[in-house]
Amino acid sequence: MDALARSPRRPQPQGADLSAFATDVLNGLGTTPKRVPAKYFYDGAGSLLFEQITEVPEYYPTRCEMQALRDHAAEIAELVPAGAALVEFGSGSNKKARIVLGAAPQLAAYVPVDISGEMLAREAAELRADYPKLKVLPVVADFCYPFDLPREAKAAPVRIGFFPGSTIGNFEPHDAAAFLRNAARILGPKSTLIIGADLIKDADILNAAYNDAAGVTAAFNLNLLTRINRELGGTFKRECFEHHAFFNRERSRIEMHLASLKRQKVKVMGETIDFRAGETIHTENSYKYSVDSLRALARGVGWLPAGVWTDTQGYFSIQAFTLSEEPVAARPAV
Ligand code: AVJ
Secondary structure, three states, X not given: OOHHHHOOOOOOOHHHHHHHHHXXXXXXXXXXXXXXOHHHHOOHHHHHHHHHHOOOOOOOHHHHHHHHHHXXXXXXXXXXXXXXXXXXXXXXXOHHHHHHHHHOOOOOEEEEEEXXXXXXXXXXXXXXXXXXXXEEOOEEOOOOOOOOOXXXXXXXXXXXXXXXOOHHXXXXXXXXXXXXXXXXXXXXXXXXXXXXXXXXXXXXXXXXHOOOOOOHHHHHHHHHHHHHHHHHOOOOOHHHEEEEEEEEOOOOEEEEEEEEOOOEEEEEOOEEEEEOOOOEEXXXXXXXXXXXXXXHHHHOOOEEEEEEXXXXXXXXXXXXXXXXXXXXXXXOXX
């Protein structure tokens, strides 16, 4: 590797990022049914729109999770031994981790793991100022794959994984199991994992949360087309597509789609894509779990239930698991 490539000031590899986006979009729009991975929602505008979603009255998950964490912080903190390291998978803004950090001053280290290095550095500086005794050890990594923890986190007596936000719901169940297996490997023996997961509930409440009256979720979904137009030379007309979101109870997931309002042709990177009237691009799945269904998934890869808490309405769950003594690799794969 040359000196330039190692320089921390060097911007993100635009070329590599762009080609991954281009490949995923062209492949996804070239198959039937059409789809684009949900991770591409989060450009600058998309991240701001998601922040706005968390504030619309119908979107309960963020408020309910914050309430559950605040109300049960003392009990959650009892799972944290002195000197432990808190490892957050996909930290984004660390307002949820701050609740745990505040309730568990016995934590020696906090390891936020995220793909955005810029965001991590900014948040780390703020945390160091607010928690002067805490070692803040950010790691730039994609937590879907194995990565190395900092030496000081490995040296801690135990590691506590933290995966809030119902991000686990964006994974297909098979990939959620793979994530849980990877988390077990990274955190190591005797570790604990705390997961925030949205619960299965009345379809009306779920449907309203993804079809807010102000249209913020629709704008978030449609922003994907604007991003494709800007970054991949797309010719999508936003007014020719419509936001669709609904609870699929058989598969226990909210599905988001962009539906073509007419028969039309769209170009992306010089390739022509045909749409039938009503044909959709599947843009997101948000799986909903019961306490038992998440437990079953976790148990299958070696995590044993260690606690469960919800908000007062019972809409959102915080579940804790501990790693069984039996090595994960010795268990049958799911
Ligand atoms: C960030 C994946 C938890 O699934 O509720 C919100 C994303 N999509 N509204 C979710 C989202 C539409 C959100 N997660």
